[in-house]
Amino acid sequence: MIDLATLSVPGPTETELTKPFWAAAAEGRLLIQRCEDCGRAVFYPREICPHCWSSRLVWADASGRGRLKSFSTIHKPGHPGWQPAAPYTVGLVELEEGPTMLSFILTGPDAPRVGQALVMQPTDIGGRVLPAFKIDNDNQKGDQS
Amino acid sequence: MTRSKAALIGVGSLKPVRRTEGETTLGMLARVSALALADAGLEKDAIDGLLVGPQVGETPQHVPATVSEYLGLQPTMSNVVDLGGASGPGMIWRAAAAIEAGMCETVLCVIGNHRNPEAPRSPNRNPIREFDVPFGASGANISYALLKQAHMARYGSTDEDFALIAHWARANAQRNPDAIFHGQPASVEDVLASPLVASPLRLFEIVMPVAGAEAVILTSAARAKSLCARAVHLLGAGEKITHRAVSQAPDLTSGPLKPSMARAFAQSGLTVRDMSLLSLYDCYTIMVATTLEDSGICPPGGFGAFMRAHDFGPEGDWPLNTHGGQLGYGQPDLAGGMTHVTEAVRQLRGTAQGRQIRDPRFALVTGNGATMSEAVALVLGADA
Numbered sequence: 001m002i003d004l005a006t007l008s009v010p011g012p013t014e015t016e017l018t019k020p021f022w023a024a025a026a027e028g029r030l031l032i033q034r035c036e037d038c039g040r041a042v043f044y045p046r047e048i049c050p051h052c053w054s055s056r057l058v059w060a061d062a063s064g065r066g067r068l069k070s071f072s073t074i075h076k077p078g079h080p081g082w083q084p085a086a087p088y089t090v091g092l093v094e095l096e097e098g099p100t101m102l103s104f105i106l107t108g109p110d111a112p113r114v115g116q117a118l119v120m121q122p123t124d125i126g127g128r129v130l131p132a133f134k135i136d137n138d139n140q141k142g143d144q145s
Numbered sequence: 146m147t148r149s150k151a152a153l154i155g156v157g158s159l160k161p162v163r164r165t166e167g168e169t170t171l172g173m174l175a176r177v178s179a180l181a182l183a184d185a186g187l188e189k190d191a192i193d194g195l196l197v198g199p200q201v202g203e204t205p206q207h208v209p210a211t212v213s214e215y216l217g218l219q220p221t222m223s224n225v226v227d228l229g230g231a232s233g234p235g236m237i238w239r240a241a242a243a244i245e246a247g248m249c250e251t252v253l254c255v256i257g258n259h260r261n262p263e264a265p266r267s268p269n270r271n272p273i274r275e276f277d278v279p280f281g282a283s284g285a286n287i288s289y290a291l292l293k294q295a296h297m298a299r300y301g302s303t304d305e306d307f308a309l310i311a312h313w314a315r316a317n318a319q320r321n322p323d324a325i326f327h328g329q330p331a332s333v334e335d336v337l338a339s340p341l342v343a344s345p346l347r348l349f350e351i352v353m354p355v356a357g358a359e360a361v362i363l364t365s366a367a368r369a370k371s372l373c374a375r376a377v378h379l380l381g382a383g384e385k386i387t388h389r390a391v392s393q394a395p396d397l398t399s400g401p402l403k404p405s406m407a408r409a410f411a412q413s414g415l416t417v418r419d420m421s422l423l424s425l426y427d428c429y430t431i432m433v434a435t436t437l438e439d440s441g442i443c444p445p446g447g448f449g450a451f452m453r454a455h456d457f458g459p460e461g462d463w464p465l466n467t468h469g470g471q472l473g474y475g476q477p478d479l480a481g482g483m484t485h486v487t488e489a490v491r492q493l494r495g496t497a498q499g500r501q502i503r504d505p506r507f508a509l510v511t512g513n514g515a516t517m518s519e520a521v522a523l524v525l526g527a528d529a
Contacts (some may be wrong), residue, residue: 006304010283013275044276070397073344078284090282092291092392102392104280114298121366127417 002052002084004104005124009081012128016046021057030041030062030131032097043099064120065136071105071112093118093133104132110114116140147414147526149378151241152369155185155362156487159257160323161355161475168259170203171215173358178216178255181360186372187251192362194243194252195220196236198479199227200256212255215460222248228386229514230426231481232256233359234521237510239381240363250365257358258478273436285428286351288391288516290343293431295397297345299446304345306449308336308431311349311459311472313465314427318460318473320500325355325475350430350472357477358380359487374528377493380507381524383408391516402511403439403519413524415507420524422492422508423463424485427470436511457499467492467500482512485525493527 024031037054071091123132157180185235209223240252318324382406489508
């Protein structure tokens with residue numbers, strides 16, 4: 001795997017609302033929203049809670065732990081800037097708090113498996129530190145899918 | 146007896162091509178509209194309704210006015226249907242609803258795109274761009290790869306199971322001289338030997354992008370009676386939209402087509418077992434697998450056994466995507482979904498030359514957009 005920091009790839013198109021998320025990511029933290037009315041966690045960040053439409057959303061640090069719902073190893077990237085990194089893996093990460101996010105999966109010698117425990121691993125991709133994930137070898141509860 | 150909501154009386158298709166040079170989408174829409182009008186045996190001024198698809202890279206806004214002006218139409222009902230690959234089928238029930246509401250009597254549904262070398266795409270500034278693309282997930286291949294992986298993990302489905310779907314699409318394309326893969330059949334082994342694009346998806350499980358256009362004309366059932374010997378009627382429709390990005394999908398192994406098909410069947414008073422033709426949206430093999438399971442024709446996780454147990458050709462016991470599907474015909478961008486409608490009309494009225502199914506009565510048509518997000522199901526039936 002090449003050094004992901006050297007990639008010339010499209011970075012986040014942050015907005016006023018999402019600035020805290022990306023600022024926290026740059027510090028190695030995973031910041032998500034929580035609804036003060038229905039109590040549920042929200043990702044990606046929104047103006048109102050998609051579950052109850054309350055506007056009382058607050059930022060909260062996520063644990064950074066999750067589970068791999070699915071993954072794909074990409075041989076032909078949709079964006080040419082990713083070609084030097086191919087093959088690389090992306091996955092759907094079901095966060096411990098509930099929501100699912102798509103992220104970059106740092107893989108080891110073994111192919112990942114659906115159901116594996118993951119932990120967030122801040123990673124420089126194209127010059128920005130983003131919340132990637134790696135297999136959490138300390139927290140595997142056996143294979144499950 | 147099932148009641149007709151409207152009749153599909155004319156269809157037109159432009160032969161798909163890999164590239165265009167200097168074509169405009171408006172020009173292609175005009176040519177395919179003329180084909181559908183001739184097929185319907187109508188004069189242009191009979192058209193008083195117009196439904197169009199989004200004009201990727203050409204006309205960002207005021208699309209109905211632009212298309213009306215170009216075609217010299219003055220419709221009393223018009224709109225853009227923006228449901229990705231479900232846009233074409235989504236036009237059909239909207240046209241019927243507009244006719245039933247008395248807003249117009251004869252509707253042109255038209256969708257297509259050029260494929261000139263530069264093919265500009267407008268820059269996205271939406272959540273999928275902000276939260277998925279920076280991690281290396283650009284384009285639809287990855288989303289459907291994630292859906293296929295989830296199906297394999299949950300049900301133990303195999304690459305061979307999925308390869309059968311691509312194999313049958315290519316086999317049926319050999320009966321359609323317009324298909325982009327006419328002359329290029331593919332065995333299960335060929336599919337499995339094609340290169341990995343985004344694991345577990347291989348190249349032959351993915352549609353080939355082409356230029357093309359498709360048009361359908363609908364009119365009231367009463368008017369259809371005086372116009373054609375064997376009209377095709379809309380008997381039921383269902384639609385559901387659940388999400389945009391695959392990360393936000395409520396379910397990875399079942400999609401919004403499930404309730405859409407249930408509604409379409411309930412409206413028609415028919416079941417999937419009554420269908421003479423399955424015309425199922427097939428951007429990727431996984432889409433057909435999930436749609437078969439969501440239709441109830443086989444149990445969840447059971448599509449592989451179903452594929453091995455049946456013959457999906459025009460003379461088979463379950464004719465499926467007899468035009469080759471988009472996997473065999475090519476995907477003319479958003480018009481790809483409409484190919485499943487035009488093929489169903491040709492089959493039901495008995496004009497599918499060289500690939501006609503036996504005793505055509507009813508067809509299930511599905512459309513699908515984004516990441517198994519936007520769904521439309523139609524039940525069509527021919528005059529007895």
